[in-house]
Amino acid sequence: MAVPGWGDIYDELGVTPVINAIGSVTLLGGSQTSPTVREAMERANSAYVPLAELEDKAGGLIADMLGVESAYITSGAASALVLSTAAAMARDNDDFVAQLPDTTGMADEILIQKKQRYHYDRTLNFAGAKLIEYGTDEGTSEEDLEAAINDKTAALHYVANEKIKDPSVLTIEQVITIAQKHDIPVIVDAAGQVYPTENMGKYAKLGADMVAYGTKYIGTPHSAGMVVGSKTWIDRVRLNSFISFEERRVRGIGRPQKIDRQEIVGVAAAVREWLTMNHEERIAKLDVKLTHIERAVTGIPGVKVEADRDPTGASVFNLFLTIDEKVCGISENEVVAQLKDGDPPIWTRVNPYFGGMQVGMVGLNDGEEQLVAERLVAVLKG
Numbered sequence: 001m002a003v004p005g006w007g008d009i010y011d012e013l014g015v016t017p018v019i020n021a022i023g024s025v026t027l028l029g030g031s032q033t034s035p036t037v038r039e040a041m042e043r044a045n046s047a048y049v050p051l052a053e054l055e056d057k058a059g060g061l062i063a064d065m066l067g068v069e070s071a072y073i074t075s076g077a078a079s080a081l082v083l084s085t086a087a088a089m090a091r092d093n094d095d096f097v098a099q100l101p102d103t104t105g106m107a108d109e110i111l112i113q114k115k116q117r118y119h120y121d122r123t124l125n126f127a128g129a130k131l132i133e134y135g136t137d138e139g140t141s142e143e144d145l146e147a148a149i150n151d152k153t154a155a156l157h158y159v160a161n162e163k164i165k166d167p168s169v170l171t172i173e174q175v176i177t178i179a180q181k182h183d184i185p186v187i188v189d190a191a192g193q194v195y196p197t198e199n200m201g202k203y204a205k206l207g208a209d210m211v212a213y214g215t216k217y218i219g220t221p222h223s224a225g226m227v228v229g230s231k232t233w234i235d236r237v238r239l240n241s242f243i244s245f246e247e248r249r250v251r252g253i254g255r256p257q258k259i260d261r262q263e264i265v266g267v268a269a270a271v272r273e274w275l276t277m278n279h280e281e282r283i284a285k286l287d288v289k290l291t292h293i294e295r296a297v298t299g300i301p302g303v304k305v306e307a308d309r310d311p312t313g314a315s316v317f318n319l320f321l322t323i324d325e326k327v328c329g330i331s332e333n334e335v336v337a338q339l340k341d342g343d344p345p346i347w348t349r350v351n352p353y354f355g356g357m358q359v360g361m362v363g364l365n366d367g368e369e370q371l372v373a374e375r376l377v378a379v380l381k382g
């Protein structure tokens with residue numbers, strides 16, 4: 001295997017390590033830390049520090065690097081979203097912070113475009129908010145949004161996607177303009193919008209108040225993330241955090257979403273590394289892997305091969321295989337299953353959004369593309 005000692009520790013525990021040919025998915029562990037991030041985290045272990053101060057300094061550093069007002073490190077993008085909804089409902093009221101998820105007396109509706117409903121919107125009602133759809137399956141107009149806003153509206157949610165822009169949904173600019181007219185905060189899920197790197201500050205600069213990122217996509221442990229935005233709203237996020245629970249004895253909803261000081265230090269190190277690294281080199285390495293597998297599977301009868309080399313966002317550089325079972329003699333799901341059954345297991349998936357079998361490059365260690373290509377060809381040629 002390409003990495004010496006690959007998977008040893010898991011063997012000791014009786015768990016079979018796998019080759020990750022899906023990407024940055026939580027299912028398989030989400031991310032790999034870089035040597036720089038690992039070193040920063042290791043150094044953080046040797047001393048204790050007041051976590052409130054560490055959060056503020058690390059968040060301040062990140063905010064400066066991104067050119068935004070404020071940033072707060074969280075237990076993943078999911079927690080960034082939960083804490084943002086709590087902030088939107090409780091605002092500066094500590095009684096409300098401690099009362100959630102009971103929202104009595106608070107504006108507690110979060111508005112989302114019907115076409116933007118997605119896997120992670122479960123985070124939005126976790127702190128007690130009600131998720132209210134506006135628009136239809138065909139799309140959304142500004143009038144739809146205006147009509148949906150009322151006294152109970154706590155925030156507007158927006159799902160940022162720079163790669164696949166849907167012209168039938170309102171743009172982030174439209175949502176922000178209307179939100180500001182009504183003095184309502186905008187929460188953005190920008191979890192994977194980490195490249196081009198300008199996108200890590202973009203939505204906050206446009207006027208979004210709380211913008212969530214998953215730092216699993218930039219090489220921290222996958223349990224970390226952050227929310228960036230305006231000072232007013234990030235301060236309110238902070239009131240709901242696990243640190244506030246301990247430091248201020250105000251028992252907010254964020255207590256179970258704890259992170260450790262190593263992770264806080266690791267996120268700051270990862271943001272710095274991500275903003276200063278040579279991304280052409282990073283992308284070129286992904287391209288080498290993709291091209292190797294693409295060449296190996298191109299020309300197999302019944303297999304249509306599409307390579308996605310768009311570097312926008314996270315978990316990029318994917319091969320999509322559409323398999324004609326009648327010609328190839330095997331279905332996409334069976335190919336996925338056979339790869340998983342091999343030794344070592346190779347995990348791919350039938351992509352739930354685009355259809356077709358997805359082979360992703362981001363989770364592959366250097367050299368693993370050789371084995372993936374070999375085994376894929378063997379299974380497809382049966």
Ligand SMILES: *Cc1c(COP(=O)(O)O)cnc(C)c1O
Nearest residue numbers: 076077078079120191192214225
């Ligand atoms: C991964 C992801 C999340 C959840 O982020 P975590 O950091 O895993 O909590 C939310 N939204 C989107 C779009 C994601 O890709």
